[in-house]
Amino acid sequence: MRGRQVATRLTVAVLVLSLLVAPQAAGAPKYGLTDGQLSELSEQVLDRESPGEIGADSDTEIESIADLRAERARNRGVGDIGATRVHDEGITGEGVRVGVIDGGFEAGHTAIDDHVVDARSFDRHDSEGRIVSTHGTAVAEVVSDTAPGSDLYLADVGETPSADSYAEAVDWLLANDVDVIVDSGSYFTDASGDTSPITTVAENASSQGVVFVTSAGNYGDRHWAGSGALADDSGTVAEGSDAATDRSGWIAFDEHTEGNLLADGRPTRGEVSLRLRWSGEADYDLYLYRHLRNGNPRVVAKSVDRQAGNDSLANSESINVAVPRGTYYAAVYAHEANESARLRLFSIHQSLAHADARGSMVAPATSREVIAVGATGPNGIPREYSSLGAGDIEVDLSAPDGVQTSAAGEFNGTSAAAPYVAGTAALLEARNPGLSPTQVEAILEQTADERRSVDAYAAVRAASIADRKQPHNATV
Structure with missing residues (x-):
């Protein structure tokens, strides 16, 4: 996925x-391939991303090993960004409120139910027979893995939100005093520029003191x-x-x-x-x-x-x-x-033979007021499909993908990377509640490595130093 x-x-x-x-x-x-070349390609594996079914006929022992491997994979991302070390020091994001915007949630899923304070649907196309997407639940799960003490507020905007319904969702999150918002979605508009009403909504949230994190997009190999x-x-x-x-x-x-x-x-x-x-x-x-x-x-x-x-x-x-x-x-x-x-x-769905990752980000990642997150593999190298910016609009940070989740199995793409940064922002807010969105982004970027990979441990340490430098009112 x-x-x-x-x-x-x-x-x-x-x-x-x-x-x-x-x-x-x-x-x-003309499109550059002969019938012979096309025949050769047709014999190759069609779906290179879908993992095979494992353990369908396995006995209990093999299933236990598979469960252990899945748990290790689930914790890999948290460990890779240094969040485990932050947890060991007692900083888990307690008291921080994180809003998650997505196309659907299973709020009662065991991976997140203990963290969810409230959930609401703003999907104007909602119906009783609608299948709940595992995507939003997986995003919320990664946030709670990274900042297990944080409280989650889930805003379901459906798969086709209007600008108005999206604004209503963000307004609801702001009314609940969230500190961080994460949206692992991309929005195409009819406008030829890089702005959109949804971008404006995200920028408004940032102006009100909320750290807004979004995925850069998975169009690096799907854009020309x-x-x-x-x-x-x-x-x-x-x-x-x-x-x-x-x-x-x-x-x-x-x-x-x-x-x-x-x-x-x-x-x-x-x-x-x-x-x-x-x-x-x-x-x-x-x-x-x-x-x-x-x-x-x-x-x-x-x-x-x-x-x-x-x-x-x-x-x-x-x-x-x-x-x-x-x-x-x-x-x-x-x-x-x-x-x-x-x-x-x-x-949107298939790669392009002629592709250019530059400029492949779309709203709201194209805004300077949000934190756009790219995806990296286990070796820290950026994924080929991870979108890139152009000119002075660049990917701000990167984080792991290809992680295992209870909600969605293997979770790939910048959708999986963004909640790691949102969870890290929650850890910073817990350590130093006085940080502004600009300060949070600056700390995250300054403590990232040369590939812009987020480092939660270094970021929280930097937030601690910033907290000590801030003047505090003396008590009598």
Whole structure:
């Protein structure tokens, strides 16, 4: 389980594929793989992330060993960030209130029930038959593992929150005087910039003295960025361009490729969600193609809304479709190209053959007022899929993922990393309640290692020194 960020939270109808429509008259884009290469890829393992089922027929002794290994894996993240040493010194986050925002919780789960003070749903699409996601419960579990003395307040915003329902959830947490908020979610907006109403809500919470922690996102290998410049007369990419449009109007992802293969060309099935955003006065269309053995790729879905050519309006296209097993690729057609336009393509569920991790963070991680957390593996090296910032917007800290949880089993992605930082912030608040969100972030960043990995023990020691330096009122 890589985390909820592999599924965008937008209220968009999901299409179930039944018939393939005819290809565009302009000709299908080139995507760089032969039938032989595709056949070879199809024989490879499709789902590289799903762990196999272990111990289904095991006897009691083997199950006990598995339980022991799971417990060690569960404690690995807490130990890796130095939180165990903090607990040994009697600092557990007692008295600190942590708000957790997510798409659903099992508040009575044994991993968190002793820590939950209150839980409330702000999901306007809530229904009695809704399956409760394990994601939010796992996030809350990691917080309580890191700061076992803290109190949890759970705000369920559902999988498709509106800006208003999200604001209501945060207002409720603020009314409960939480000290820290963690949201391991990513939010795509129709706006071409990096701001969104949800980001504004997060920034408002920070301005009111709450440490706001969020996941950086899992789009490092699912994001591409390039320019909207036209190709020169030879049909190759224009000099100095990251991408171009050839004479057919297709955007080129490199000199020979106009289609960006999903899942690196391996067969995939299920939900495909694509988001195209750009800046500048231009008009681009988004297509999803399926490779067919007869050599005639077919359009599966397209988003071709006409843009008004006004840079102040939303510049975006999106596709949401459920597909059968096959090989698919995304393509971008320049209806009205602009060489100064900057394009960004996101694939929510599958990796992209042409990807760029830079600039792959989305709201609210793109705000300077929140703490954006990336994911690292057991060796401390950043995960390939962990999103990166661009320019002066960077990932602030990193923390482990791939940890074992009672709620969700193996928990991967930046969704798993963010609650370690939130729990560490709770430990700092317990040691020095007078710290502001800016001070908490500064301490966490200054005590992190060269890879920005959070160090709870060093951070709490720094908070202790800061506490001793603060003036205290004398008592009589």
